[in-house]
Amino acid sequence: MQNVLILAELGEGKELKNATLSAIEFGYSCLATVGGSLDILVLGSDTKDAVATLKKHGAGKVIVVEDPAFAHYLAEEYAPTVASIASSYGLLVATATTFGKDLLPRVAARLGAAYATDVSGVVTDGGELSFRRPMFAGNAIGYTTLKTAQKVVTVRQSEVQAHEAGGGESSVETAQRVAPSGNARSRIEHVALETVQSERPDLGDAKIVVSGGRALKERFFEVLEPLANTLGAALGASRAAVDAGYCPGDFQVGQTGKIVAPTLYFAIGISGAIQHIAGMKNSKVIVAINKDPDAPIFQVADYGLVADLFTAVPELVTALKNR
Numbered sequence: 254m255q256n257v258l259i260l261a262e263l264g265e266g267k268e269l270k271n272a273t274l275s276a277i278e279f280g281y282s283c284l285a286t287v288g289g290s291l292d293i294l295v296l297g298s299d300t301k302d303a304v305a306t307l308k309k310h311g312a313g314k315v316i317v318v319e320d321p322a323f324a325h326y327l328a329e330e331y332a333p334t335v336a337s338i339a340s341s342y343g344l345l346v347a348t349a350t351t352f353g354k355d356l357l358p359r360v361a362a363r364l365g366a367a368y369a370t371d372v373s374g375v376v377t378d379g380g381e382l383s384f385r386r387p388m389f390a391g392n393a394i395g396y397t398t399l400k401t402a403q404k405v406v407t408v409r410q411s412e413v414q415a416h417e418a419g420g421g422e423s424s425v426e427t428a429q430r431v432a433p434s435g436n437a438r439s440r441i442e443h444v445a446l447e448t449v450q451s452e453r454p455d456l457g458d459a460k461i462v463v464s465g466g467r468a469l470k471e472r473f474f475e476v477l478e479p480l481a482n483t484l485g486a487a488l489g490a491s492r493a494a495v496d497a498g499y500c501p502g503d504f505q506v507g508q509t510g511k512i513v514a515p516t517l518y519f520a521i522g523i524s525g526a527i528q529h530i531a532g533m534k535n536s537k538v539i540v541a542i543n544k545d546p547d548a549p550i551f552q553v554a555d556y557g558l559v560a561d562l563f564t565a566v567p568e569l570v571t572a573l574k575n576r
């Protein structure tokens with residue numbers, strides 16, 4: 254019996270992030286393994302819309318803590334409230350986004366709970382939950398059992414499908430914010446959030462991703478945007494392209510970037526280094542365009558085109574538009 258608490262993620266204290274649905278799905282797979290009940294916790298400054306969505310996922314209850322202090326995410330601000338509510342649960346789950354991976358270690362420390370990050374699945378081992386985790390940039394899969402009574406995990410969105418609404422409407426319960434004690438809060442201040450405004454889907458949620466590498470040089474957007482716009486795709490990049498300043502850092506796919514698993518992934522002018530593959534190898538269909546026939550990316554690609562990208566990509570865009 255393992256009561257599970259799912260921590261929902263909201264953008265700027267309001268808008269529910271789709272990533273939360275993977276944590277809910279994972280929470281239910283833990284229940285299927287050892288039994289128990291599942292609740293959802295949401296913190297924010299204006300949670301109405303998020304709660305309306307979360308109520309439809311069949312949880313026992315949705316616990317809401319609404320406070321102006323949660324308008325902007327700060328780990329120091331969120332951790333005491335999450336830890337206080339999670340203290341009566343056996344398992345706390347969030348998605349392994351920047352939010353989840355920043356906040357949950359802090360919550361685990363407060364609870365004295367063992368923590369597993371980037372979990373990709375769960376099985377039972379002698380009646381205990383055993384969490385599957387990729388290791389060594391995804392080259393090995395390990396199983397981790399957490400030996401404390403309370404357990405905290407973050408789950409990879411790319412490995413778990415989004416939970417679909419259903420299972421009845423949950424009751425809603427409000428709870429009070431727990432203010433940070435001592436000087437924890439006074440040492441940190443939210444100054445501003447600068448986000449890139451884009452019509453394109455979020456890289457983590459996109460069904461199609463068009464990624465470019467170092468080969469694009471300063472023509473990264475000029476070459477890739479028409480293809481991404483035609484397909485309604487998100488843009489991604491290799492670390493080399495990011496480091497060279499051809500595109501923003503939040504485009505990076507890979508071991509030290511975002512982990513994605515779209516239906517269709519284009520790797521354009523990307524060599525296929527192990528650290529890049531770690532971030533996209535679970536994509537359903539991989540298309541690679543590279544002028545080097547021996548580029549390692551072709552080993553994981555379903556479709557490979559040996560060509561100069563500066564000619565092949567515009568030709569592909571024209572062909573797609575003509576269909």
Ligand SMILES: Cc1cc2nc3c(=O)[nH]c(=O)nc-3n(C[C@H](O)[C@H](O)[C@H](O)COP(=O)(O)OP(=O)(O)OC[C@H]3O[C@@H](n4cnc5c(N)ncnc54)[C@H](O)[C@@H]3O)c2cc1C
Nearest residue numbers: 466467468491492493507508509510522524528529544562
């Ligand atoms: C600890 C660590 C973490 C890392 N994390 C990441 C990570 O998260 N994500 C990541 O991507 N990398 C990561 N890296 C870097 C990684 O090792 C590679 O250096 C990087 O992925 C290479 O990027 P690239 O493929 O764009 O560049 P390159 O390796 O330089 O490859 C460029 C490719 O473009 C092709 N090309 C050139 N011109 C053309 C043309 N005109 N038409 C078609 N093809 C062309 C070339 O044949 C080549 O294959 C990490 C490295 C380390 C050490």
